[in-house]
């Protein structure tokens with residue numbers, strides 16, 4: 819498989835703890851190139867739209883409130899097999915269960931405040947990157 823783009827979000831917990839620099843360094847050291855990046859604060863409506871796939875889950879409202887609780891850093895990152903490779907280096911959703919040396923193990927707090935988001939499929943990577951960025955903002 820060739821080069822792919824995937825969406826990364828450094829979540830409010832990691833931003834508040836000032837881990838964004840360490841996470842960017844980690845991602846670049848794994849060979850990813852940052853194609854686009856911006857710091858934003860999501861509105862409630864935007865967070866609900868982004869996480870619409872989880873709207874029936876018990877944690878949905880909590881998740882939305884968490885994601886609008888402070889700035890986030892959204893990024894498009896590129897690498898060979900970016901989608902699965904980024905999922906691998908992020909580690910399991912729950913930092914307690916994440917493998918040693920993964921982003922969530924190093925910088926996550928709990929199952930909700932788990933430091934980063936990464937797209938879970940190529941299809942979702944396309945949907946999620948275009949949710950946040952226009953083609954003009956992607957520098958290859």
Ligand code: CMP
Pocket residue numbers: 872877880881911929930931932934935936
């Ligand atoms: P992510 O996998 O990036 O996208 C869905 C998010 O919902 C997940 O990260 C967590 O931040 C959050 N989440 C998943 N499961 C739970 C849970 N059981 N309780 C609270 N938040 C959760």
